[in-house]
Amino acid sequence: MGSHPHTPSLPTPTTPAGQEGLAALLARPDRAVIALDFDGTLADIVPDPEQARAHPGTVEALAALAPRVASIAVITGRPAGVAVRYGGFAGVAGLDHLVVLGHYGAERWEAVSGTVRAPAPHPGVAAVRAELPGMLDRFDSWRGTWIEEKGQALAVHTRRAENPQAAFEALRGPLGELAARHGLIVEPGRLVLELRPSGMDKGVALTEYVRETGAGSVLYAGDDLGDLAAYAAVEKLRTEGPHGTPGLLICSGEAEVPELAARADLLLPGPEAVVGFLSALAQRL
Known part of the structure; x- marks a missing residue:
């Protein structure tokens, strides 16, 4: 894909595995799953979580990116319906390929139907x-x-x-x-x-979703300890099968959770930078 004079440059992952993940995504975006945590990744951390909202520009970036990739999945510990409301994801043109996996994957909202599937509470x-x-x-x-x-x-x-x-x-x-x-x-x-x-975590949710979609590559961005399970899932997916599934791990917030930052392929300072990356990626594709 030729460089366009107005195309913002994408930051380069610092690890070979991350560089391979990004290259696979750029080569076959139609087979890529973009998986994103919500709080701290798409939304700034605020003292009252009920006031959390997606960072300005998030919905526009996702709507630009979604038609170009296999799927965008927001994976969150919040109820799916709450993340949809705080994210402003409902009824947005271009977001047909978005799903929200709430409660670590126990609940699921799909933009295409606008409904939540949820089990009975424990x-x-x-x-x-x-x-x-x-x-x-x-x-x-x-x-x-x-x-x-x-x-x-x-x-x-x-x-x-x-x-x-x-x-x-x-x-x-x-x-x-x-x-x-x-x-x-x-x-x-x-x-x-x-x-x-127990039994549901972001790693289980991400692995099941990648298998369901038959993804050829996966990007995951998170910011907290709960995202370590998703990181582990991507690391495992990279090694499975004859060629593995290339993956890119992004850490939002460089210093907050050292355990996450140490395993990331790309460090971004916070939600504003994550949204900037997603916008740049959409323009590249």
Whole structure:
């Protein structure tokens, strides 16, 4: 594809595997799956997650890119419907190839139908919902923490506590015990502890989706510990079969989660840069 004078240049991945992933995507975009986390990747992290919205330009970039690739999948721990609403993804021309895999893939919204498919909630979530407020009251560090209702899961945020990191550390063990008692697990993130059923994670969701679409390459962008499972899935896909599935791993936010940054092929400073990359990619294609 010849360079166009107005085509913005794409940053070069720093690893051979990432360079191979990008080259495969550019060579056969019609077989590429672009998979993206939502919070911290397409939306800036904000003190109140209910105020999170897709970064300006996100929908335009995705609508420009979607017709040129096999599929765009937003993979998030949020309920699918919430991510669709906060992302502004519904009813957008050009976004027919978009799916939102919510609750780590347990829920699915497809732009082409505009509907969400979701399983019945795990009974442990209701039990934890009833016990959680009383449990938080017994801790000095609960002030400023708050519970986010996610339907299939619950999340305890410590971002607004007097000492957010201390509150996070103090609650991690007790919340782990509470979750285990009701058959749930705790997923730690950036000053958030999520109590949810095990068995679904972003890696499982991504692997199943790549297989379902028969993708020839995959790009994944994320920013937090919950994205490590998706990173591992891409690393595994690269090695499977006679030739593997080339993949490109992007880390949004260079210093926030060192474990993620260390495994990324390309570091971008945050959602604005991720959206800029997706726009540049759409123009290249």
